[in-house]
Amino acid sequence: MAGGGDWEEMVKKMFPPGTMIPENLDYSIALEYDGPPVSYELPRINPVDIPAIPTAEQASGPLKLGNGVVPIAPVIGPHRARQPAFQVAHRAGQSASQVRSSSESGSQQEDYSDDESHSESHEPARNSQGQNAARPAAPEGRRAQVVTFGLQEDSKHESKEFDEVSDQYVSVTRKEKKGRTCCRCGKGKWESKESCIVCDARYCSSCVLRAMGSMPEGRKCITCISKPIDECKRSKLGKSSRILSRLLSPLEVRQILKVEKECEANQLRPEQLIVNGFPLHHEEMADLLSCERPPGNLKPGRYWYDKESGFWGKEGEKPDRIVSTNLNFNGKLQPDASNGNTKFYCVTILTELMTISLSFVQLAQVQCPRDTHFWVYHDGGYEEEGQNNIKGKIWESPLARLACALFSLPVPPADSDGTKDEAPYSARTVPNYLDHGIQKLLILGSPGAGTSTIFKQAKLLYGTRFTQEELENIKLMIQSNIFKYLGILLEGRERFEEEALALEDNPSSAAKNSQQDGSKCTSSNSCIYSINAKLKNFSDWLLDIIATGDAFFPAATREYAPVVDELWKDPAIQATYKRKDELHFLPDAAEYFLSRAIEVSSNEYEPSEKDVIYAEGLTQGNGLSFIDFTLDDRSPMSENFSDNHDAYSQPVNKYQLIRVSAKGMNEGCKWVEMFEDVHMVIFSIALSEYNELCIPASGGNKFLVNKMIESRDLFETTIRQPCFRDTPFVLVLNKYDLFEEKIGRAPLSECEWFSDFCPIRTHHNNQPMAQQAFYYVAMKFKDLYAAATGRKLFVWQARARDRPTIDEAFRYIREVLRWEDEKDNNGYGPEESFYSTTELSSSRLIAAAE
Numbered sequence: 001m002a003g004g005g006d007w008e009e010m011v012k013k014m015f016p017p018g019t020m021i022p023e024n025l026d027y028s029i030a031l032e033y034d035g036p037p038v039s040y041e042l043p044r045i046n047p048v049d050i051p052a053i054p055t056a057e058q059a060s061g062p063l064k065l066g067n068g069v070v071p072i073a074p075v076i077g078p079h080r081a082r083q084p085a086f087q088v089a090h091r092a093g094q095s096a097s098q099v100r101s102s103s104e105s106g107s108q109q110e111d112y113s114d115d116e117s118h119s120e121s122h123e124p125a126r127n128s129q130g131q132n133a134a135r136p137a138a139p140e141g142r143r144a145q146v147v148t149f150g151l152q153e154d155s156k157h158e159s160k161e162f163d164e165v166s167d168q169y170v171s172v173t174r175k176e177k178k179g180r181t182c183c184r185c186g187k188g189k190w191e192s193k194e195s196c197i198v199c200d201a202r203y204c205s206s207c208v209l210r211a212m213g214s215m216p217e218g219r220k221c222i223t224c225i226s227k228p229i230d231e232c233k234r235s236k237l238g239k240s241s242r243i244l245s246r247l248l249s250p251l252e253v254r255q256i257l258k259v260e261k262e263c264e265a266n267q268l269r270p271e272q273l274i275v276n277g278f279p280l281h282h283e284e285m286a287d288l289l290s291c292e293r294p295p296g297n298l299k300p301g302r303y304w305y306d307k308e309s310g311f312w313g314k315e316g317e318k319p320d321r322i323v324s325t326n327l328n329f330n331g332k333l334q335p336d337a338s339n340g341n342t343k344f345y346c347v348t349i350l351t352e353l354m355t356i357s358l359s360f361v362q363l364a365q366v367q368c369p370r371d372t373h374f375w376v377y378h379d380g381g382y383e384e385e386g387q388n389n390i391k392g393k394i395w396e397s398p399l400a401r402l403a404c405a406l407f408s409l410p411v412p413p414a415d416s417d418g419t420k421d422e423a424p425y426s427a428r429t430v431p432n433y434l435d436h437g438i439q440k441l442l443i444l445g446s447p448g449a450g451t452s453t454i455f456k457q458a459k460l461l462y463g464t465r466f467t468q469e470e471l472e473n474i475k476l477m478i479q480s481n482i483f484k485y486l487g488i489l490l491e492g493r494e495r496f497e498e499e500a501l502a503l504e505d506n507p508s509s510a511a512k513n514s515q516q517d518g519s520k521c522t523s524s525n526s527c528i529y530s531i532n533a534k535l536k537n538f539s540d541w542l543l544d545i546i547a548t549g550d551a552f553f554p555a556a557t558r559e560y561a562p563v564v565d566e567l568w569k570d571p572a573i574q575a576t577y578k579r580k581d582e583l584h585f586l587p588d589a590a591e592y593f594l595s596r597a598i599e600v601s602s603n604e605y606e607p608s609e610k611d612v613i614y615a616e617g618l619t620q621g622n623g624l625s626f627i628d629f630t631l632d633d634r635s636p637m638s639e640n641f642s643d644n645h646d647a648y649s650q651p652v653n654k655y656q657l658i659r660v661s662a663k664g665m666n667e668g669c670k671w672v673e674m675f676e677d678v679h680m681v682i683f684s685i686a687l688s689e690y691n692e693l694c695i696p697a698s699g700g701n702k703f704l705v706n707k708m709i710e711s712r713d714l715f716e717t718t719i720r721q722p723c724f725r726d727t728p729f730v731l732v733l734n735k736y737d738l739f740e741e742k743i744g745r746a747p748l749s750e751c752e753w754f755s756d757f758c759p760i761r762t763h764h765n766n767q768p769m770a771q772q773a774f775y776y777v778a779m780k781f782k783d784l785y786a787a788a789t790g791r792k793l794f795v796w797q798a799r800a801r802d803r804p805t806i807d808e809a810f811r812y813i814r815e816v817l818r819w820e821d822e823k824d825n826n827g828y829g830p831e832e833s834f835y836s837t838t839e840l841s842s843s844r845l846i847a848a849a850e
């Protein structure tokens with residue numbers, strides 16, 4: 001540029017025409033130096049070497065993984081420098097200088113200073129939708145909270161923007177549910193239908209083949225072919241279809257279901273999985289799916305992953321499972337990934353839990369001060385922050401496993417060891433997802449209704465014994481129950497003592513305290529009612545404890561005598577317990593329980609079959625459990641229900657029983673859509689709960705509510721789910737043994753829903769009270785079901801601890817499935833009987849004058 005020009009003119013040219021240039025504008029302009037050579041070295045910027053810039057290659061189609069195919073849309077992925085995995089200890093707030101070389105992982109160690117070399121991956125990636133996703137690369141193999149490189153603000157901003165973009169892929173817009181009639185012919189309101197996995201259009205059996213053609217991608221309307229599926233239907237992919245089975249040959253159905261499950265268009269896309277804040281690349285997705293312990297049942301969503309320990313969970317939630325360690329993802333683990341609280345780190349939880357559980361049984365041999373921070377490694381080795389001394393392996397401690405069980409935290413499988421992580425994908429077998437011909441039965445119920453007992457009985461009945469691993473899990477569950485009970489026991493003991501003292505000193509203040517606890521208190525005397533409620537909960541769990549073994553039965557008790565005397569004054573208590581000794585029995589049983597607890601918590605403890613059946617629960621946490629089984633067709637029961645055996649020349653007698661725990665169900669029934677394709681819902685309700693109280697699942701009001709009413713409401717919510725509108729329901733009224741025993745001393749009308757129950761007592765009618773009450777309750781549910789759905793409810797009575805009653809229940813369920821199939825095929829229903837009809841109403845047992 002020529003020197004000595006008019007600076008102001010030059011500046012003006014830099015701005016849009018007409019812009020006012022302020023008088024005192026402070027500016028500086030660089031000019032090219034053309035004076036004499038200088039004696040010193042000038043700083044230079046190295047020219048960019050174009051050929052050396054890493055470029056990405058276009059992915060060339062689906063990546064084959066064993067027999068399965070991970071579909072890959074053509075995408076340019078950013079180049080990522082491969083780095084050896086390395087071990088870095090982690091803690092929220094830990095500084096970079098705290099990185100230390102571990103004796104175990106020294107060879108894999110790497111220094112943070114290398115990190116700049118990854119800046120190349122800042123190149124934006126273009127995804128399959130053609131949108132640019134700014135992807136600031138997260139340096140691999142280190143913890144987010146440790147190094148910020150002063151970019152914190154920007155990267156935060158970028159990732160926020162990114163979140164918005166990425167949410168597009170993850171969140172799934174729920175399509176409007178289509179009406180009940182067939183989308184093509186507008187008829188068939190009451191017929192079962194097949195729905196499109198993309199648009200949810202429903203077709204009756206006459207139209208489905210025309211609407212869906214040859215189904216090259218499974219059950220999609222012709223116009224929906226090649227479109228991505230509705231994510232709510234992912235769990236349905238490849239699952240059997242009653243309608244198709246009727247219309248096509250088994251081979252054709254199998255092929256359709258196979259392509260539905262495996263074709264490219266229906267696969268989860270990598271960008272639908274956001275891990276540590278970043279959507280996955282194809283290679284990352286492939287690594288994740290092909291690792292030794294992949295997270296199963298992946299759904300679109302945001303997850304966090306800790307590569308050192310393998311913890312994996314949904315963003316904002318606690319760890320859900322342990323997957324393979326050392327998977328390299330673009331995103332880094334954020335310290336607040338698990339619930340927005342930097343203190344909440346899986347490792348801390350574990351160690352804190354260890355401390356808690358250790359102190360529970362006064363077995364503490366290891367000192368774990370509460371504020372100590374621990375690092376944990378892929379093999380479970382842990383050490384105190386900043387120390388270089390592996391203290392032990394966390395998973396070797398049964399207490400740590402127990403603590404995890406207690407708080408529904410994942411534990412690695414017993415045979416896992418770090419070396420397996422490197423197993424090549426080809427070593428794995430691709431599971432066979434095809435389950436053609438299997439009738440799926442979903443079993444649900446309110447807490448304690450007996451669903452897991454029924455499940456366990458089915459397992460023992462139909463030949464699929466518990467594997468060693470399952471037994472190990474059940475043992476863990478029984479042990480964790482023991483810990484749970486211990487906690488309640490200690491707390492209960494304290495409260496009883498406090499309340500008893502308060503009652504002695506000042507009955508009115510005790511009343512106030514009781515009231516604060518949330519129970520009803522209508523008169524000064526019935527404030528004891530709140531103690532009653534607690535006592536009932538207390539006794540419920542004690543009964544469950546006792547159920548895990550025969551070892552204890554009450555003798556006498558002295559310690560709680562004052563409390564018991566006080567409690568006995570309450571008529572409600574008297575009505576419930578009948579004999580005062582029963583109250584004495586509670587704390588006494590607890591003492592027996594303590595001695596049993598020591599036996600059960602030892603490593604050598606092996607649960608007996610009775611322990612397995614009687615134990616409360618089935619698996620840890622609120623996960624799903626399922627078993628596949630077959631039912632022998634030559635059962636005497638089937639003769640009772642049908643003479644026409646030839647009709648079943650090809651009987652479908654394979655079943656899958658799927659159980660969702662009540663805990664899982666109480667999460668607002670969000671999960672139900674997953675089970676749209678089940679052939680039947682078995683809903684279990686404990687008859688004996690008609691006069692029991694519980695904390696409402698809604699948690700809204702703090703008053704205890706009647707358990708039967710609570711179960712009825714859950715039942716009603718379930719039957720009204722749109723996804724079950726074509727699914728038959730069998731109601732299992734369980735715990736008939738307890739019901740029989742209880743009905744003599746507590747009238748059924750203690751439950752307000754049954755207030756009009758009026759048993760018939762004539763000399764012509766010798767039906768015992770319990771049987772009448774059972775019929776009445778069954779009818780109440782049948783009426784409710786008919787009013788809500790216009791259909792018939794099937795009801796069965798059971799005593800789930802008594803195996804033959806469960807065998808009968810399943811044979812009945814099989815008949816119901818056949819009736820349903822018959823009905824679909826030719827419109828005939830089952831022979832009318834009490835179990836299938838709604839003609840009978842409960843009016844027979846209702847008091848004439850209300």
Ligand SMILES: Nc1nc2c(ncn2[C@@H]2O[C@H](COP(=O)(O)OP(=O)(O)OP(=O)(O)O)[C@@H](O)[C@H]2O)c(=O)[nH]1
Pocket residue numbers: 445446447448449450451452453454544547613614615616617618661662663734735736737738798799800801802
């Ligand atoms: N007396 C008696 N006890 C039963 C019966 N069915 C189940 N139980 C017991 O009741 C307790 C609870 O039963 P579960 O099968 O664990 O109940 P659940 O439906 O799985 O309940 P959640 O685990 O809370 O979801 C266990 O101790 C069972 O042994 C029955 O018919 N009679």
Ligand SMILES: [Mg+2]
Pocket residue numbers: 448451452453616617618
């Ligand atoms: Mg259970």
